[in-house]
Amino acid sequence: MSRKTEDGAIGIFDSGIGGLTVMREIMRILPQENLIYLGDTARVPYGIRSRETVQRYAVENATFLLSQNIKLIVVACNTVSAVGIDAIREITDVPVIGVLKPGARAAVKNTVKKRVGVIGTEATIQSSAYQKEIKSLKNDIDVLTKACPLFVPLVEEGWLEGDIVEAIISTYLSELKESGIDTLVLGCTHYPLLKKSIQRVMGNEVRLIDSAVETARAVRELLHEKGLISSSDKQGYRAFYVTDSPDRFRNIGERFLGCQIQEIKKIQIPYRIN
């Protein structure tokens, strides 16, 4: 069981590398915090899997993080944030923050036309979690959604710009574009890397919401509120764990994180606590 004190680390997990966009923002605004990142690269992607399987994976990942000294879990994966957070809360009283609520809140604040678009993986969109969250904040907002299954492989392949990329984006987003939304939630941690191309397809009048920024702010608020913020004046440590070979994680991950990754440890999940 973790100790939940201010010197504990923030545990962050994602199905793979996408969550590094969230870690990057947390590093930026909370540099003194210790961070432990787990990427379940042996079972990525989660977005095509059933709710039940995603929940099982979420609990298994959280169990590993809880075996470390952590004070907070950040679910840096939209799919797990949409369907798996309650399952984690059942096994721990360490606070859990997902990327979904902060993104939804920012969308509600931004929309003037009261028409919001949400894009994400199949699992995230099918869960209707963004719709429910936005509606619960403001009932009269129309929420239009679209699953974009090819975006994750595109980003992982490093295809971020160019004619083919924009043609693929157009195929998925043309209906959303014509629907008159003024706000589009990038409901998958991979999508910020396609931001430039998505903005070009959608036009400048549509504001893109990147939930990584919003989630990092929510983390800072919660730590303050619970008296768990680190009082250290040094930069915190950063530890990286993956469930498959570190090589691919490093190559693609540094693009996501925006800086070099030192050591990456490989572990097996389900994790066996000694």
Next chain:
Amino acid sequence: MSRKTEDGAIGIFDSGIGGLTVMREIMRILPQENLIYLGDTARVPYGIRSRETVQRYAVENATFLLSQNIKLIVVACNTVSAVGIDAIREITDVPVIGVLKPGARAAVKNTVKKRVGVIGTEATIQSSAYQKEIKSLKNDIDVLTKACPLFVPLVEEGWLEGDIVEAIISTYLSELKESGIDTLVLGCTHYPLLKKSIQRVMGNEVRLIDSAVETARAVRELLHEKGLISSSDKQGYRAFYVTDSPDRFRNIGERFLGCQIQEIKKIQIPYRIN
């Protein structure tokens, strides 16, 4: 332990649904055989994972099949055929057939210019398994390879034809096209569904090798050779197991198999034998 008698079933596994193209061909030429298919849909895709992880998954899948009454294992996955077959042979003396050797043999038979192209997932191409196999059959054949990571998500999304699909295929295959090959091995069980578009991009002078057909023939030969062919005059049973929700498997799988899938059972891997 399986009994290895003629009334045993043929156990087939793949990381997901791609192997159904192989099952389809086995059903066609060996209709009387009992077939058990396992798709490890909770951990698909394998093509982006490390050799070590693919080997572990291969052994875990084979262990499940061996808990049934099977007389032969067909590895209907190029990635596992490239890196995982030896690991399976270490745990059993039931014969194991992969899709790689039959495809390589057909390519060697077909090429006149002695220039063969091979396309597949990252893991398959990085393993150089096709190159080694083709060279071991005929030393003076040039083998040119290319990993095409976006092809699997394209097929799973049902994008099989059209301008965008051909533009993506061209991006990957233009160098191979200009290299003067006369034979192209589709080194991934998903790729036969893109055959039409790949043929259009490559032109009619290039022969595409679909290893599903070749593998089914190799299975028939081996069963004859070992005296394991079924003497039944009725159609064999077909059983389907998956590790994630059957819904997605059924929707996409019927397109691969070319017929309806009745019951699909969900199991958990690693499988615990009672």
